[in-house]
Amino acid sequence: MAKSLYEKVWDAHAVRQLPNGATQLLIGTHLIHEVTSPQAFGMLRERGLTVKYPQRTFATVDHIVPTDEAQEPYSDPLADAMIKALRKNCEDFGVTFFDTDTGKQGVVHIVGPEQGITQPGMTIACGDSHTSTHGAFGAIAFGVGTSQVRDVLATQTMAMSKLKVRRINVDGELKKGVRAKDVILHIIMKLGVNGGTGYAYEYAGSVFDAMTMEERMTVCNMSIEGGARCGYVNPDETTFNYLKGRPYCPKGAAWDEAVEKWAGYASDPDCEYDDVVNIDAADIEPTITWGVTPGQAIPISKNIPMVVDLPEDQKGTAVEALEYMQFNEGDSMKGKKIDVVFVGSCTNGRFSDLEEAASYLKGKKVAEGVKAICVPGSQVVSSIAEQKGLHKIFIEAGFEWRGAGCSMCLAMNPDKLVGDQLCASTSNRNFKGRQGSITGRTVLMSPLMAIAAAVTGEISDAREVFGL
Amino acid sequence: MSLPAIKQVTGKGVYVPGDDIDTDRIIPARFMKCVTFDGLGEYMFYDVRHDPEGNKREHNLNDPRFAKASIIISGNNFGCGSSREHAPQAIAKAGFNAVIAEGYAEIFFGNSTQLGIPCVTVTAADRATLAAAVEANPEIEITVDVDALEVRYGSDSVPCTLREANRDALLNGRWDPIGDLLAGADEVAATAAKLPYFG
Numbered sequence: 001m002a003k004s005l006y007e008k009v010w011d012a013h014a015v016r017q018l019p020n021g022a023t024q025l026l027i028g029t030h031l032i033h034e035v036t037s038p039q040a041f042g043m044l045r046e047r048g049l050t051v052k053y054p055q056r057t058f059a060t061v062d063h064i065v066p067t068d069e070a071q072e073p074y075s076d077p078l079a080d081a082m083i084k085a086l087r088k089n090c091e092d093f094g095v096t097f098f099d100t101d102t103g104k105q106g107v108v109h110i111v112g113p114e115q116g117i118t119q120p121g122m123t124i125a126c127g128d129s130h131t132s133t134h135g136a137f138g139a140i141a142f143g144v145g146t147s148q149v150r151d152v153l154a155t156q157t158m159a160m161s162k163l164k165v166r167r168i169n170v171d172g173e174l175k176k177g178v179r180a181k182d183v184i185l186h187i188i189m190k191l192g193v194n195g196g197t198g199y200a201y202e203y204a205g206s207v208f209d210a211m212t213m214e215e216r217m218t219v220c221n222m223s224i225e226g227g228a229r230c231g232y233v234n235p236d237e238t239t240f241n242y243l244k245g246r247p248y249c250p251k252g253a254a255w256d257e258a259v260e261k262w263a264g265y266a267s268d269p270d271c272e273y274d275d276v277v278n279i280d281a282a283d284i285e286p287t288i289t290w291g292v293t294p295g296q297a298i299p300i301s302k303n304i305p306m307v308v309d310l311p312e313d314q315k316g317t318a319v320e321a322l323e324y325m326q327f328n329e330g331d332s333m334k335g336k337k338i339d340v341v342f343v344g345s346c347t348n349g350r351f352s353d354l355e356e357a358a359s360y361l362k363g364k365k366v367a368e369g370v371k372a373i374c375v376p377g378s379q380v381v382s383s384i385a386e387q388k389g390l391h392k393i394f395i396e397a398g399f400e401w402r403g404a405g406c407s408m409c410l411a412m413n414p415d416k417l418v419g420d421q422l423c424a425s426t427s428n429r430n431f432k433g434r435q436g437s438i439t440g441r442t443v444l445m446s447p448l449m450a451i452a453a454a455v456t457g458e459i460s461d462a463r464e465v466f467g468l
Numbered sequence: 469m470s471l472p473a474i475k476q477v478t479g480k481g482v483y484v485p486g487d488d489i490d491t492d493r494i495i496p497a498r499f500m501k502c503v504t505f506d507g508l509g510e511y512m513f514y515d516v517r518h519d520p521e522g523n524k525r526e527h528n529l530n531d532p533r534f535a536k537a538s539i540i541i542s543g544n545n546f547g548c549g550s551s552r553e554h555a556p557q558a559i560a561k562a563g564f565n566a567v568i569a570e571g572y573a574e575i576f577f578g579n580s581t582q583l584g585i586p587c588v589t590v591t592a593a594d595r596a597t598l599a600a601a602v603e604a605n606p607e608i609e610i611t612v613d614v615d616a617l618e619v620r621y622g623s624d625s626v627p628c629t630l631r632e633a634n635r636d637a638l639l640n641g642r643w644d645p646i647g648d649l650l651a652g653a654d655e656v657a658a659t660a661a662k663l664p665y666f667g
Binding site: 012013014015016018019020021022024026028035036038039042047049052053055056063064076078079081082085119121122127128129131143144145146147148150151154155156157158159161193194197198224225227229250254257258261293295313316317320410411412419429431432433434436437438439 | 486487488490492493496497498500501502503504505515520543544545548549550551552553554556557571572573574575578579582583592631632633634636637640642644645646648649650652653655656659660662663664665666667
């Protein structure tokens with residue numbers, strides 16, 4: 001019978017049915033970080049359990065690391081305690097840790113792919129909702145809670161109920177200035193922040209076929225913002241070319257065998273989906289958010305919706321969002337003065353994001369009064385960017401060039417908005433208070449649009465600013 | 469490792485208005501700088517309850533009339549965003565042991581079940597009725613009946629839904645699956661052996 005990738009991967013990893021009807025699912029690769037794992041290790045110790053397959057768990061530190069301070073102890077004692085706890089847990093239980101002195105540390109969803117740990121046909125779990133990123137490789141990757149981190153550590157499995165699969169086809173050619181970030185913001189705008197509840201998203205069609213792996217990662221990363229616990233792209237030559245030669249990938253004859261197996265995980269052409277959505281690439285514009293959920297988004301050329309025009313069930317949150325954002329319904333987002341620009345995160349903190357940002361920033365200056373920071377997603381990204389001189393372009397333009405981490409995506413380190421600052425951000429969440437100030441305001445956008453905002457000092461249409 | 473069966477939860481309710489209430493709102497990230505879940509209850513909905521200066525805002529969660537509440541009533545897509553288990557942990561540690569909402573984000577729902585917190589779903593109309601009933605009489609007794617799939621309040625009731633696997637897990641004291649997962653160790657090894665990458 002024809003099957004989707006989701007079903008094939010699920011079937012290959014389904015261990016058995018549990019008494020309550022859920023499936024005990026083998027998790028091939030487990031990624032951990034300092035925020036959601038210490039309690040899980042604590043639970044193991046309480047129960048006298050150990051890590052069952054330590055070679056299948058990989059750790060790094062990302063959420064709390066300061067990006068302007070490399071020396072330990074960190075000035076924040078809580079952050080310092082967290083990195084030391086992770087280091088000790090990894091030592092005690094024999095888990096590989098991409099620590100800050102390895103040259104490989106970074107945001108967990110950037111580290112996994114760049115080390116070649118993330119591979120097609122795997123099941124992946126991590127105590128972080130943006131684990132969906134790894135679906136770009138044709139893996140089934142779930143964000144989980146800490147008790148499930150414990151489950152995976154202790155048994156390499158977790159209890160899961162099977163999801164439905166929605167195929168999202170985006171066909172045609174993207175317009176000038178439209179990037180992967182715009183594609184996923186458009187999808188979430190159309191299907192809603194809970195439209196994906198109960199589904200895995202399969203992204204397909206000519207637009208995703210043409211995307212690089214880094215672009216596919218940007219899209220899959222934000223699946224969770226659309227309510228889908230995981231999202232994936234079927235593996236193809238682009239996937240295999242990206243992985244070839246990476247440290248944790250098979251070599252020699254084993255590589256050829258792996259590629260053959262990986263290709264076989266792709267959805268069969270005649271498989272059935274629980275739902276299919278078709279989107280015309282030509283309908284997608286540079287897209288930004290105006291509210292406090294990633295679904296409260298508009299094409300840059302359109303105005304913030306009038307509340308009266310919204311569906312009944314969206315009016316309440318729209319009113320709440322407008323009040324919080326200090327925007328008026330019907331306003332254009334263009335021309336709104338920004339205070340901060342953040343380029344980084346597991347959504348848009350990879351080398352190609354920084355490279356594109358730098359290409360538009362070159363020879364220009366960050367507008368006066370705007371604080372702009374660029375936070376590479378990993379030490380590897382940072383190192384490649386510095387080899388190519390990108391850091392100089394950022395610094396000369398007036399950006400701060402930082403160390404690797406999650407930084408101002410969720411502001412668990414010292415990088416925070418102040419007061420009601422408005423931030424043009426390449427991250428994934430515009431929730432109230434998300435960027436570290438309880439009145440701080442976030443506008444999500446692509447790196448290209450963020451650079452347009454940086455140089456003009458206001459929300460802008462990058463196509464106009466850069467003559468695209 | 470036997471767990472208590474959770475057939476029903478009874479208590480007083482508090483209405484937390486809004487849709488798409490994300491887990492950052494339930495527990496802001498700055499309170500996750502910790503290596504245990506102890507003490508999180510104090511920070512549940514902290515920025516919803518406090519203004520930037522730390523003064524208490526006008527909110528049901530600060531209203532003494534609802535101080536005894538142990539059941540949260542809220543809107544659609546409750547618990548969206550971050551996978552942080554700190555959110556249901558904070559809810560539990562603040563003394564809540566059930567949620568009634570129009571819908572839940574997937575990860576929050578799973579995390580809550582695993583902690584033995586039933587999250588039942590009601591229609592928007594029934595949510596409004598329940599919220600109004602609690603508002604009118606904060607002392608009204610609410611029962612979330614996991615077995616009968618209904619929410620009783622005073623002498624009335626409304627139907628609710630709960631995914632069957634999660635309902636079964638609560639009813640049969642299997643909401644924390646660790647025991648069952650450990651018991652499958654041999655089958656796990658057999659499944660892993662068939663996957664070349666597993667090593």
